Amino acid sequence: MSKKRKxxxxxxxxxxxxxxxxxxxxxxxLKTSGVAKQxxxxxxESKESLILSALQQRxxxxxxxxxxxxxxxxxxxxxxxxxxxxxxxxxxxSESMLGDFHGCFFINSASEFNNKQSNISLFCKQHKHxxxxxxxxxxxxxxxxxxxxxCIMKEGAITNAYVSGDYSSAIKCIRILKQYENNxxxxx
Amino acid sequence: MSKKRKxxxxxxxxxxxxxxxxxxxxxxxLKTSGVAKQxxxxxxESKESLILSALQQRxxxxxxxxxxxxxxxxxxxxxxxxxxxxxxxxxxxSESMLGDFHGCFFINSASEFNNKQSNISLFCKQHKHxxxxxxxxxxxxxxxxxxxxxCIMKEGAITNAYVSGDYSSAIKCIRILKQYENNxxxxx
DNA sequence: TAAAGACTAGACAAGTTTGTCTATTTTGTG
DNA sequence: CACAAAATAGACAAACTTGTCTAGTCTTTA
Numbered sequence: 517m518s519k520k521r522k523x524x525x526x527x528x529x530x531x532x533x534x535x536x537x538x539x540x541x542x543x544x545x546l547k548t549s550g551v552a553k554q555x556x557x558x559x560x561e562s563k564e565s566l567i568l569s570a571l572q573q574r575x576x577x578x579x580x581x582x583x584x585x586x587x588x589x590x591x592x593x594x595x596x597x598x599x600x601x602x603x604x605x606x607x608x609x610s611e612s613m614l615g616d617f618h619g620c621f622f623i624n625s626a627s628e629f630n631n632k633q634s635n636i637s638l639f640c641k642q643h644k645h646x647x648x649x650x651x652x653x654x655x656x657x658x659x660x661x662x663x664x665x666x667c668i669m670k671e672g673a674i675t676n677a678y679v680s681g682d683y684s685s686a687i688k689c690i691r692i693l694k695q696y697e698n699n700x701x702x703x704x
Numbered sequence: 705m706s707k708k709r710k711x712x713x714x715x716x717x718x719x720x721x722x723x724x725x726x727x728x729x730x731x732x733x734l735k736t737s738g739v740a741k742q743x744x745x746x747x748x749e750s751k752e753s754l755i756l757s758a759l760q761q762r763x764x765x766x767x768x769x770x771x772x773x774x775x776x777x778x779x780x781x782x783x784x785x786x787x788x789x790x791x792x793x794x795x796x797x798s799e800s801m802l803g804d805f806h807g808c809f810f811i812n813s814a815s816e817f818n819n820k821q822s823n824i825s826l827f828c829k830q831h832k833h834x835x836x837x838x839x840x841x842x843x844x845x846x847x848x849x850x851x852x853x854x855c856i857m858k859e860g861a862i863t864n865a866y867v868s869g870d871y872s873s874a875i876k877c878i879r880i881l882k883q884y885e886n887n888x889x890x891x892x
Numbered sequence: 893t894a895a896a897g898a899c900t901a902g903a904c905a906a907g908t909t910t911g912t913c914t915a916t917t918t919t920g921t922g
Numbered sequence: 923c924a925c926a927a928a929a930t931a932g933a934c935a936a937a938c939t940t941g942t943c944t945a946g947t948c949t950t951t952a
Contacts, residue, residue, distance in 0.1 A: 520929075536816050538726040541909060552930045553911085563910065618818055626867045627812035628724050637867075644868045665880045668873055672860030679814045679825075680832045685856055692853045695887050696880055708899075729939060740900040741941085751940065 521559045523549050529570040533621045537567055537628050537636075567625075568635060574621050575643050579650055581613040586654040592662060595654050596693045603670065604686035607677040619678035623671075665696055709747045711737050717758040721809045725755055725816050725824075755813075756823060762809050763831050767838055769801040774842040780850060783842050784881045791858065792874035795865040807866035811859075853884055 527549040531540045542563055546553055560566045585602040589595045602611070609616050618624070622640040629636040648667050655663065669689040676685040715737040719728045730751055734741055748754040773790040777783045790799070797804050806812070810828040817824040836855050843851065857877040864873035 518928090535818050536726070538724070538816065539818075542911080543909085553932085554913085555929055557911070558928080619815060623811070623863055623867055624815035624818075627807060627815035628726070630723050630727075630806055630812075632869070640867055641869065644864075661876075661879070664873070664876050668857055668860035668864055668877060668880075670860070671863035671867075672856035672858065675811055675859035675863055676832075676856055679811055679828055679859075681820070681829065685852070688849075688852050689856060691849070692856075692880075692884055696883050699883050699887060706898090730941080731939080741902085742943085743899055745941070746898080 518559065520551055520555055524551055524556055524559060524566065525569050525573050527551075528566050529573050529621075530615075532567070532570055533574070533618055533624075534616070537625060542566075564635065568639060571622070571625065571636065571639050571643070575639075575646070577613060578643075579646060581611065582647065582650055584613075586651070589654050589656070591656050592659060592697055593694060595651070595656070596666065596697065597690055599651065599666065599670070600673065600686040600690045600693075603673055603677075604683060607674075607683040607686065617677070620671075620674050623674070659697075662693075662697055665693060669693060706747065708739055708743055712739055712744055712747060712754065713757050713761050715739075716754050717761050717809075718803075720755070720758055721762070721806055721812075722804070725813060730754075752823065756827060759810070759813065759824065759827050759831070763827075763834070765801060766831075767834060769799065770835065770838055772801075774839070777842050777844070779844050780847060780885055781882060783839070783844070784854065784885065785878055787839065787854065787858070788861065788874040788878045788881075791861055791865075792871060795862075795871040795874065805865070808859075808862050811862070847885075850881075850885055853881060857881060 524545065528540075528545050531545060531548060542553070542556065545551075545566075546556060556566070560569065582599075582602075586595060586598055589598055605611050606614050607617050622643045626637050626640040631637060644667075647670075648663065651666060652658070652663055669692065673685040673689050676682045712733065716728075716733050719733060719736060730741070730744065733739075733754075734744060744754070748757065770787075770790075774783060774786055777786055793799050794802050795805050810831045814825050814828040819825060832855075835858075836851065839854060840846070840851055857880065861874040861877050864870045
């Protein structure tokens with residue numbers, strides 16, 4: 517990928533995620549990156565196209581991060597512990613692969629582009645689907661009820677951390693899910 | 705409250721929630737409500753002031769709705785069932801007090817105003833706190849671990865419904881929480 | 893009925909937005 | 923070196939943003 521193109525995507529992602537998409541204009545991205553306007557429009561058709569590239573970049577990063585965090589788990593309980601400890605570490609700005617925590621970029625973006633049919637909303641939906649599939653892959657014993665529970669609690673923990681500032685909510689999830697897992701492991 | 709003031713708040717809330725705050729300009733609110741610009745600025749100091757009034761309106765509505773849904777519960781298990789059935793009904797546009805579902809207005813707004821110190825973000829945080837306190841009041845037996853679990857799952861269900869279109873996630877929460885409640889009721 | 897307050901219509905200011913266009917300079921490569 | 927591709931700076935267009943101002947009209951109430 518072209519150096520300038522990469523710089524534009526990195527800068528956009530950084531600004532969009534630290535602020536919000538609608539509050540960051542093209543001119544601010546150009547000023548921060550030091551790239552000329554014509555260069556941006558030779559690489560990207562429109563602002564939306566740049567937004568989608570930034571979402572793609574974050575998606576790739578996030579899935580890669582998730583896989584490193586879950587690599588080698590050998591039980592569903594360990595998966596839960598690893599996942600939610602990783603989330604807490606993210607909330608506390610200790611995950612360098614993800615940068616400082618400003619909520620979930622995909623939830624934030626879907627909130628800004630309320631129209632369900634927009635490319636941006638559809639991308640966010642797809643991202644959540646792929647995160648779910650990734651977690652599923654790391655389950656020692658497939659348990660779709662547990663997977664649902666994990667995915668619901670994951671979103672709840674992120675939202676509680678972001679909106680309410682409760683960074684400990686990920687750890688609370690471990691306790692709840694362990695309880696749940698113990699009681700359903702052999703009944704589903 | 706003045707009739708025009710109320711009309712402006714109602715129109716703003718409707719447009720902000722159905723779209724997003726940053727994508728709706730003052731002029732659109734004026735056009736939709738049929739109110740003159742000077743009237744708006746005699747009732748509200750600024751757009752931010754109007755936004756805060758819309759948030760306040762939604763907050764009042766939501767708490768009132770929540771209380772009608774939880775009124776008369778006589779066990780924590782019933783509280784869980786009532787709450788999450790109500791959420792599912794909201795996701796499926798069947799709660800007239802809340803209007804059509806477009807996610808949580810407070811999560812959406814906090815996503816748009818990323819700065820934690822902004823009045824808007826602080827209001828959203830406060831809203832979540834008051835929802836938690838309201839649910840707590842309806843617990844037959846106070847159980848803060850269960851309350852945490854409910855609040856995390858509530859946010860997760862809303863996010864899954866909004867971003868992923870999974871309207872059944874609220875019902876899934878009932879199953880998970882019943883399990884949890886049964887196993888912790890006498891141990892906490 | 894008269895005066896005061898509320899409201900309207902819309903021009904206007906000053907700034908922002910995305911995207912286009914031109915003219916020039918830099919960079920990479922055969 | 924020479925030429926082509928890439929990048930630059932920034933003017934410009936057209937539309938939009940929030941907020942102010944003016945002048946006139948409607949509405950309430952004493």
